[in-house]
Amino acid sequence: MAGSSSSLPNSISTSPSVTSLKYVETDGDQWEPEFEYESDSNSEITFAVDGATSSGSSQFSFTYDNGRRYHSDRFKSEYYLPNDEREQDRLDLYHHIFLSLLGGALYISPLQNPKKILDVGTGTGIWAMDMADEFPQAEVVGTDLSPIQPPWVPPNCRFEVEDMEEDWPYTPNYFDFIHIRSLSGAFQDWDQVLLNAYSHLEPGGYIEYQDYASEVFYHDGTRPPDDDIEKSAFVYYLKVVNDASNKSKRPMQVAQTMKVRFEKLGLENVKEHRAVWPIGDWPKDPKLKELGRWGHIGAMDSIVPFAMGYLTREGWTHEEIAELCTKAKKDIGRGGNKYYCEGWFIYGRKPN
Numbered sequence: 001m002a003g004s005s006s007s008l009p010n011s012i013s014t015s016p017s018v019t020s021l022k023y024v025e026t027d028g029d030q031w032e033p034e035f036e037y038e039s040d041s042n043s044e045i046t047f048a049v050d051g052a053t054s055s056g057s058s059q060f061s062f063t064y065d066n067g068r069r070y071h072s073d074r075f076k077s078e079y080y081l082p083n084d085e086r087e088q089d090r091l092d093l094y095h096h097i098f099l100s101l102l103g104g105a106l107y108i109s110p111l112q113n114p115k116k117i118l119d120v121g122t123g124t125g126i127w128a129m130d131m132a133d134e135f136p137q138a139e140v141v142g143t144d145l146s147p148i149q150p151p152w153v154p155p156n157c158r159f160e161v162e163d164m165e166e167d168w169p170y171t172p173n174y175f176d177f178i179h180i181r182s183l184s185g186a187f188q189d190w191d192q193v194l195l196n197a198y199s200h201l202e203p204g205g206y207i208e209y210q211d212y213a214s215e216v217f218y219h220d221g222t223r224p225p226d227d228d229i230e231k232s233a234f235v236y237y238l239k240v241v242n243d244a245s246n247k248s249k250r251p252m253q254v255a256q257t258m259k260v261r262f263e264k265l266g267l268e269n270v271k272e273h274r275a276v277w278p279i280g281d282w283p284k285d286p287k288l289k290e291l292g293r294w295g296h297i298g299a300m301d302s303i304v305p306f307a308m309g310y311l312t313r314e315g316w317t318h319e320e321i322a323e324l325c326t327k328a329k330k331d332i333g334r335g336g337n338k339y340y341c342e343g344w345f346i347y348g349r350k351p352n
C-alpha cells in the first residue's frame with residue numbers, strides 16, 4: 001500500500017517524551033509494540049511544512065495522545081483520528097476499497113470535463129492526485145487540517161491546510177466539482193459545510209459524497225443485535241462508538257442522511273448508490289471475496305483508533321477499550337460472524 005512517509009514534513013523542533021511501551025493486539029493473534037506519549041502541552045512537535053500552504057502560519061504543531069499523532073490543536077475543529085503514517089496507510093487502503101466498490105472509478109457524478117475540483121478533507125491527497133492525473137486540464141485543490149500530503153504532486157494539483165468548518169477561503173461559485181469522502185465523524189454542522197460547498201459550486205456543478213455508514217449486516221442481509229457483546233461484538237462495538245460520536249456531536253452515521261440533506265440544499269438530480277462492502281473473505285463471488293479481504297484489513301486497522309478517539313473522551317480506560325476492541329476483532333476474524341457494510345455514494349447538481 002502506498003504510504004506517504006516521504007511526504008512528512010521536515011524539521012522536528014521538540015520531541016514528545018515517551019513514557020511507556022505497551023503491546024497492542026493487532027489481529028487477534030499477533031501483538032505489536034506501540035509507544036505511549038505524554039499528552040500534555042509539552043508533547044507537541046512543530047514541523048516546518050513544505051508540501052502545503054495555508055492562509056495563516058506555515059508551521060503546525062501536531063499533538064500526541066494514546067500513542068498516536070493527531071492534528072494541531074490550533075484549529076477550532078476537533079478531529080478524532082490520528083494523522084501519523086499508520087493512519088495514512090489506513091487511508092490509502094480505504095482509497096483502494098472505495099475505488100474497488102466503483103469498479104475503479106474515482107466518482108459517479110456525470111462529469112463532463114471538470115475544470116476546478118475541490119477535495120474536502122483530502123487526507124493523504126491520493127484521490128486529488130488521481131483526479132489531477134485523470135483531468136490534466138483541471139485545477140485540483142485538496143484541503144485538510146493536517147499537512148500530510150506529499151510534496152511531489154501532479155502540476156495541476158495543490159494542497160492547502162484549512163479548517164473546512166470555518167468560512168471557506170475560496171471564491172463563491174468557483175468549483176465545478178466538490179468531493180467529500182470518508183468525513184463521517186469530522187463535522188458538527190454538516191448542513192453548514194454543505195451550504196459552503198453549495199455556495200462555492202458554480203451553477204451546473206456537482207457535489208459528491210462518498211462514505212461508509214458505520215453500520216453492518218449479517219451476510220444474509222439481516223441486522224445483528226447491537227446489545228450483545230458475546231453474540232456480535234463488532235456490532236456492539238459500533239453501537240458504543242456511534243453513541244459516543246453522537247454525544248460528541250460529530251456523528252459517525254451521516255451517510256444515511258446525505259440524500260435528504262442534498263435535496264434540502266437545493267441540489268437537483270440527486271442520486272444515491274450503495275455498494276456491498278464485505279468484511280472478511282466469506283463471499284463466494286471472487287470479486288467480493290477479494291474486496292472482503294481488504295474490508296477485513298480496513299476494519300481491523302480502524303477498530304482501535306476510532307475507539308481511542310471517541311471512548312477515551314467518554315472516560316473509558318485503555319484497558320476497557322482494549323477489551324472491547326479485542327472482542328470486536330475476534331468477531332470479524334476467522335470463525336467469527338460474516339458481516340458486510342455498505343459504501344454510500346451520493347451526488348447532486350447545482351441548478352443553473
Ligand SMILES: C[S@@+](CC[C@H](N)C(=O)[O-])C[C@H]1O[C@@H](n2cnc3c(N)ncnc32)[C@H](O)[C@@H]1O
Pocket residue numbers: 071077078079083091092094095120121122123124125126127143144145146162163164165180181182183186187
Ligand atoms: C478519514 S480521512 C479521509 C481522507 C480522504 N478524504 C480520503 O477519503 O482518503 C478524513 C480527513 O478529513 C480531515 N478533516 C477532518 N476535519 C476536518 C476539517 N474540519 N477541515 C478539514 N479537514 C478535516 C482529517 O484531517 C482527515 O485527513
